[in-house]
Amino acid sequence: MSQPAIRLEDVSFAYEKEKVLEDISLTVDRGEFLGIIGPNGSGKSTLVKLILHLLKPQKGKIEVFGESIEFLKDRSVIGYVSQKANTFQRGFPATVREVVASGLYGKLGLFRWMRKQDWEKVDQAIEQVGLTSLAHRNMGKLSGGQQQRAFIARALVSDPQLLILDEPTVGVDAKSQEQLYELLTHLHQQKQLTLLLVTHDIYSILSVVDRMACLNKRLLFYGTIDEFAKHDQEILSQLFGEGHGTLSITLSKGQKQLV
Amino acid sequence: MLREIAEMLQFEFMQRALIAGVIVGFICPLIGIFLVVRRLSLIAEALSHVSLSGVATGLFLQKEWGWLVGIHPVYVGMLFSVIGSLFVEKMRKLYHSYQELALPILLSGGMGIGVVLISAAGGFNADVAGYLFGSIVAVKEEQLTTVAMIGIMVSLFVFVFYKQLFSLSFDEENAILTGIPHRVVNLVFIVMVGLVISSAIQVVGILLVSSLITLPVAVSLQIANSFRQAIIYAIIFAEIAVLIGFFAAYSLNLASGGAIVLVSVLIWLMVVMFKRIRLIFNRKGFRRE
Numbered sequence: 172m173s174q175p176a177i178r179l180e181d182v183s184f185a186y187e188k189e190k191v192l193e194d195i196s197l198t199v200d201r202g203e204f205l206g207i208i209g210p211n212g213s214g215k216s217t218l219v220k221l222i223l224h225l226l227k228p229q230k231g232k233i234e235v236f237g238e239s240i241e242f243l244k245d246r247s248v249i250g251y252v253s254q255k256a257n258t259f260q261r262g263f264p265a266t267v268r269e270v271v272a273s274g275l276y277g278k279l280g281l282f283r284w285m286r287k288q289d290w291e292k293v294d295q296a297i298e299q300v301g302l303t304s305l306a307h308r309n310m311g312k313l314s315g316g317q318q319q320r321a322f323i324a325r326a327l328v329s330d331p332q333l334l335i336l337d338e339p340t341v342g343v344d345a346k347s348q349e350q351l352y353e354l355l356t357h358l359h360q361q362k363q364l365t366l367l368l369v370t371h372d373i374y375s376i377l378s379v380v381d382r383m384a385c386l387n388k389r390l391l392f393y394g395t396i397d398e399f400a401k402h403d404q405e406i407l408s409q410l411f412g413e414g415h416g417t418l419s420i421t422l423s424k425g426q427k428q429l430v
Numbered sequence: 431m432l433r434e435i436a437e438m439l440q441f442e443f444m445q446r447a448l449i450a451g452v453i454v455g456f457i458c459p460l461i462g463i464f465l466v467v468r469r470l471s472l473i474a475e476a477l478s479h480v481s482l483s484g485v486a487t488g489l490f491l492q493k494e495w496g497w498l499v500g501i502h503p504v505y506v507g508m509l510f511s512v513i514g515s516l517f518v519e520k521m522r523k524l525y526h527s528y529q530e531l532a533l534p535i536l537l538s539g540g541m542g543i544g545v546v547l548i549s550a551a552g553g554f555n556a557d558v559a560g561y562l563f564g565s566i567v568a569v570k571e572e573q574l575t576t577v578a579m580i581g582i583m584v585s586l587f588v589f590v591f592y593k594q595l596f597s598l599s600f601d602e603e604n605a606i607l608t609g610i611p612h613r614v615v616n617l618v619f620i621v622m623v624g625l626v627i628s629s630a631i632q633v634v635g636i637l638l639v640s641s642l643i644t645l646p647v648a649v650s651l652q653i654a655n656s657f658r659q660a661i662i663y664a665i666i667f668a669e670i671a672v673l674i675g676f677f678a679a680y681s682l683n684l685a686s687g688g689a690i691v692l693v694s695v696l697i698w699l700m701v702v703m704f705k706r707i708r709l710i711f712n713r714k715g716f717r718r719e
């Protein structure tokens with residue numbers, strides 16, 4: 172039972188010739204909340220797709236809940252909100268409820284229809300993200316932040332043990348962002364959900380995550396936030412280049428929160 | 431009016447035509463909705479042209495070498511349409527981010543082969559016109575059976591695979607992730623598209639078939655809120671178009687395929703205008719408040 176939620180061992184990946192990720196090894200324990208940061212193009216989304224088995228590594232091993240990802244039978248243990256989630260077609264004729272329900276379809280399999288208890292789960296997930304009043308609204312008629320929450324509900328509806336979010340706060344206002352982090356913290360504590368959050372938002376996540384991974388093709392730092400706070404200047408200048416003024420400012424704000 | 435309809439339905443060929451029309455009016459939008467929301471509605475156009483080359487091949491082989499004499503050219507068209515659909519799926523995978531790239535190739539290729547073989551088989555005659563523009567009254571009993579079988583197959587497929595089709599249409603990546611058997615469902619779906627097109631050809635003709643697949647969906651997308659509604663409205667609009675077009679064609683002596691498509695266009699116009707007018711009124715009310 173004490174197998175980690177995610178285990179990567181010497182994982183390397185290249186889309187074409189050039190390596191995008193090199194020798195990544197990390198272990199995420201069950202119930203842990205991990206934040207992943209790194210500059211644009213540093214391979215964050217690629218790492219996530221490797222864990223989801225949407226891409227296959229050229230080298231290395233990936234395990235989720237102790238099983239090699241290729242052989243993971245029950246896909247519904249992982250929930251995923253993609254970076255591109257809200258670039259779906261605005262004109263698509265589907266309500267929030269229909270979209271959230273589709274998160275169950277893989278688990279239900281071929282010949283089973285949605286039953287009453289399945290719809291109850293759907294409504295619960297919608298309630299969790301605070302969209303109950305909009306459940307029957309067309310997806311295209313929601314704001315960006317509301318859509319994002321609908322996609323989180325779709326990821327939650329199959330009761331995953333691991334939830335992966337790739338930059339869920341892009342294009343979301345400060346208040347919704349705060350609500351989102353509150354929701355994630357709540358899920359993390361209540362359901363012992365393992366969370367993996369990719370973001371550029373170093374300042375806000377310092378107060379919510381347990382550990383931090385800093386990525387730029389290689390894993391430059393991986394550890395608890397206390398460790399991170401000790402070496403933050405070093406890590407961040409290594410990560411984003413020397414003399415990155417704005418970032419050190421945002422970080423000192425974050426540190427204030429930590430103390 | 432009612433008497434005229436009753437009189438018309440006394441003819442057996444008219445009954446057959448009507449049944450074929452109603453079946454096709456059901457399955458075209460049922461499949462069409464998934465094509466439209468996946469931005470693949472051009473597939474219908476391309477496959478109809480591939481069917482044309484199949485029909486032409488059938489005509490040519492009959493005329494020149496006396497092959498396939500017992501086989502209706504529609505079936506050769508069907509075969510081509512299904513093979514064409516498999517080709518589309520192959521190309522769709524090959525050009526992941528330009529999924530529609532295969533279609534112009536198929537479209538022009540099919541048209542080219544069709545035209546060449548038709549002229550080699552004796553040029554454009556009434557028979558050929560029937561395939562191009564549809565001759566619903568020429569539907570034989572055997573063809574009606576085929577259309578009915580395809581109708582049942584397609585309806586069953588959409589009914590059983592509704593969840594999978596919805597997921598794949600809304601978000602293919604997420605569908606794959608949640609473990610939906612995407613390869614199988616996509617493959618069977620595209621073959622169904624091929625079958626629907628070759629059966630609809632007999633009602634509205636090669637040149638108009640894609641409009642029966644996409645127009646009712648275009649109307650329903652204007653007003654539908656949910657996916658379920660979108661399907662139901664599209665089917666209702668298609669059936670209205672088929673029935674009105676069919677009776678109009680009979681009593682005014684028009685080409686049935688053209689009449690059906692024209693009614694679809696009219697419905698589309700009416701809905702778009704209705705929506706605009708309602709919007710204007712709503713805004714007026716808003717101002718007054």
Ligand SMILES: Nc1ncnc2c1ncn2[C@@H]1O[C@H](COP(=O)(O)OP(=O)(O)OP(=O)(O)O)[C@@H](O)[C@H]1O
Pocket residue numbers: 186187191209210211212213214215216217218254
């Ligand atoms: N489909 C692809 N084909 C080829 N190269 C790709 C592809 N997707 C990403 N890359 C390359 O891989 C590298 C890592 O991309 P990735 O999307 O993982 O970055 P990221 O850290 O998520 O960036 P961002 O912060 O902008 O989301 C980039 O250099 C990018 O150019």
Ligand SMILES: [Mg+2]
Pocket residue numbers: 215216217254337
């Ligand atoms: Mg990314």
